[in-house]
Amino acid sequence: MTDIATVKEQLKKFIVETSFVPAEKVKDDTLIFVEGIFDSMGFLSLINFIEDNFKIKAADSELLEGNFESVNAIAGFISRKLN
Amino acid sequence: MCGIAGIFNFPAAENAPTEQQLTAMLTAIRYRGPDESGIYLGKRIGLGNVRLSIIGLSSGQQPISVRDKRYWIVYNGELFNYIEIKRDLEKLGIRFTTQTDTEVVLQAYAQWGPACLQQFVGQFAIAIWDKEKEELFLARDRVGIRPLFFTRAENQFIFCSEIKGLFQIPTVRRAVNHRGLSQIFTFWTTITPETPFEDVFEVSPGHYMIVNDRSVHSQQYWNLSFPEPRDYSTKKIEEATEELRDLFRDAVKIRLRADVEVAAYLSGGIDSSVTTAFIHEVEPGVLNTFSIGFKDKAFDETAYQLEAAKYFNTNHTAFSCTSEEIGRYFYDTIRHTEFPILRTAPTPMYMLSKKVREQNIKVVITGEGADEMLAGYNIFKEAKIRRFWARNPQSDIRPLLLKKLYPYLPMMKEAKTTVLKMFFGYRLGETESPYYSHLLRWHNTSRIQNYFSDPVLAGLNGYDPIDGIGKSLAENFSKWGDLAKSQYLESSIFMSGYLLSSQGDRMAMANSVEGRYPFLDHRVIEYAAGLPESYKLNCLNEKFILKKMMKGKIPESILKRHKQAYRAPVHTSFTGPGAPGYVKELLNESIVKAFGYFNPAKVDKLVEKIGQNGQVTEMENMALAGIISTQLLHHFFIQDNIFVSPADKPVNLVIFRD
Numbered sequence: 001m002t003d004i005a006t007v008k009e010q011l012k013k014f015i016v017e018t019s020f021v022p023a024e025k026v027k028d029d030t031l032i033f034v035e036g037i038f039d040s041m042g043f044l045s046l047i048n049f050i051e052d053n054f055k056i057k058a059a060d061s062e063l064l065e066g067n068f069e070s071v072n073a074i075a076g077f078i079s080r081k082l083n
Numbered sequence: 084m085c086g087i088a089g090i091f092n093f094p095a096a097e098n099a100p101t102e103q104q105l106t107a108m109l110t111a112i113r114y115r116g117p118d119e120s121g122i123y124l125g126k127r128i129g130l131g132n133v134r135l136s137i138i139g140l141s142s143g144q145q146p147i148s149v150r151d152k153r154y155w156i157v158y159n160g161e162l163f164n165y166i167e168i169k170r171d172l173e174k175l176g177i178r179f180t181t182q183t184d185t186e187v188v189l190q191a192y193a194q195w196g197p198a199c200l201q202q203f204v205g206q207f208a209i210a211i212w213d214k215e216k217e218e219l220f221l222a223r224d225r226v227g228i229r230p231l232f233f234t235r236a237e238n239q240f241i242f243c244s245e246i247k248g249l250f251q252i253p254t255v256r257r258a259v260n261h262r263g264l265s266q267i268f269t270f271w272t273t274i275t276p277e278t279p280f281e282d283v284f285e286v287s288p289g290h291y292m293i294v295n296d297r298s299v300h301s302q303q304y305w306n307l308s309f310p311e312p313r314d315y316s317t318k319k320i321e322e323a324t325e326e327l328r329d330l331f332r333d334a335v336k337i338r339l340r341a342d343v344e345v346a347a348y349l350s351g352g353i354d355s356s357v358t359t360a361f362i363h364e365v366e367p368g369v370l371n372t373f374s375i376g377f378k379d380k381a382f383d384e385t386a387y388q389l390e391a392a393k394y395f396n397t398n399h400t401a402f403s404c405t406s407e408e409i410g411r412y413f414y415d416t417i418r419h420t421e422f423p424i425l426r427t428a429p430t431p432m433y434m435l436s437k438k439v440r441e442q443n444i445k446v447v448i449t450g451e452g453a454d455e456m457l458a459g460y461n462i463f464k465e466a467k468i469r470r471f472w473a474r475n476p477q478s479d480i481r482p483l484l485l486k487k488l489y490p491y492l493p494m495m496k497e498a499k500t501t502v503l504k505m506f507f508g509y510r511l512g513e514t515e516s517p518y519y520s521h522l523l524r525w526h527n528t529s530r531i532q533n534y535f536s537d538p539v540l541a542g543l544n545g546y547d548p549i550d551g552i553g554k555s556l557a558e559n560f561s562k563w564g565d566l567a568k569s570q571y572l573e574s575s576i577f578m579s580g581y582l583l584s585s586q587g588d589r590m591a592m593a594n595s596v597e598g599r600y601p602f603l604d605h606r607v608i609e610y611a612a613g614l615p616e617s618y619k620l621n622c623l624n625e626k627f628i629l630k631k632m633m634k635g636k637i638p639e640s641i642l643k644r645h646k647q648a649y650r651a652p653v654h655t656s657f658t659g660p661g662a663p664g665y666v667k668e669l670l671n672e673s674i675v676k677a678f679g680y681f682n683p684a685k686v687d688k689l690v691e692k693i694g695q696n697g698q699v700t701e702m703e704n705m706a707l708a709g710i711i712s713t714q715l716l717h718h719f720f721i722q723d724n725i726f727v728s729p730a731d732k733p734v735n736l737v738i739f740r741d
Contacts, residue, residue, distance in 0.1 A: 017617070044622060057474075060475075060478050060481075
């Protein structure tokens, strides 16, 4: 099983590399959409990344704000899917 | 900037090229060079040029020769780094007698042969005759900014900047190429080197040709190329932005080299604002800018154009055109495009260059190329969203992203998921296709081939132009990333074949105006190609690095605005009370039947449907423009409406005889 801390690190690295915001701006609980780090279009890249990297599939019913609003939320979503 | 023409005799040719032949060819394209003209005649060769003088105003009459009259050149274009190359040649002991870039091109060829092309930064079509080797050298710039066509007829090799020049020679056959037509009705252009005419070809962009007694050989010297994804530049975005800025500044700077005034177009979008910002930076002072708007508000960008003009404090000329005017000028447009077109968008560009010329301006800098090189077009995003959706084809949410792409299409506004699936679901799962990004667009466009007549369809015999694309792809295309592939397809087909020609060179040169494109400086192209995809299309944010580079340097509203495609009204230009008379004539059932390309009953039905004021689809608009322009093509080029009168001559003609 993937360690949750590693998942978070991978997510943060991806978010920083894609959005070009400084690394210190992306914390575990930063609301990445509210803060404008990603917009709705960025959502596409995020889902792509998660699906590719963690070999999971996001169904329509799971594409909820609560699942993706922050690194914590995304990591939680991934670990629920993997288990 | 100029027009060129020439005839080379193979050994079996009976008569040497004549003054009359070259004069007729030059007269047919004399608007490309209204200042001077010249012809060189040898036993086996004739070269001609009409000149629009821009560099070395008083010393640039062509043809010119060097090295004891061994090498002769006619040349259309600009070598922007001629000063640097001239310096290198002077170090080798070469002396120059004119101030022109033409002489630099010729001496560079005499010195280095075809390898000289690698050093050239420019936009050009070149013809050089080597008298000693009895060999003709033809070359075209890397992306095909300047045109060059050729054909063979009765032991002669004949070339010209425009096809109508070739057709002045009576032995040249004039027939529409149905395969070419099928290509245009799929890709908006033919696949190089084909043209809409049988036996007429173009020198492909990035190619040169050697013509002698032994062979006619075509050789590629440059191709748009991308690294494999793992080899993209690893530079940080800040560093890449600065490097791109320096490179682009130089691309603008050398494009301001001219002995006449250089002006600029402002479209109201980011790209032309960028070029204008850099022109200001490099050469502060009064800049003349021009823009075109539309009376039809759905297409109009005047507000943004004026905002940019105000921001840069330029001496701006804005004008706007009506659908009626577009309909009227579409006639002249096709005389100049020499290709059928599926939109009317070139026509306002033709009207714009007319305005520019009225103010005695010969050179304009424009923003073409940014959308291709830095991923500005919706088609790149569309492909990305379709790939995203294809991973979960059942999803009702994923396709909703597509709605954001085409807000200017009326049917998209209210589109529900089911409708989006219908529009965009075509071969959704074929993500491994090398043409995945363009499959949908090509498929949609190709449906207008349904209007072809039965004999044309029978002759095509199931021919599918997409099958032929594979041959024209770059060598390692299959290893490139998804975005790189679609950028390549967009640039090598649509940009070179349509945008830079039908909508570019031909519309500007029709009024003796030369366009210059800093984004198409090959150093900029190569640099952009090496950048990671996320620097260009970041998530779905297009031209990301360019926007970053220009923050605070162009109006914020333009930087942030939703990308709007440049379009012009189609069906309202050809129907209704103000419809031009020629349209009615050319769409008349008996004429459609006589010309033979289209099915008269289907054409009637289309015209009737559009006349009923219902909503006209994109496909119907394309069909209408395609049909009218093909009919016009026949009218001009197959019927005898492009011949010049023997009494007409190009301006200030001088003749050099061997």
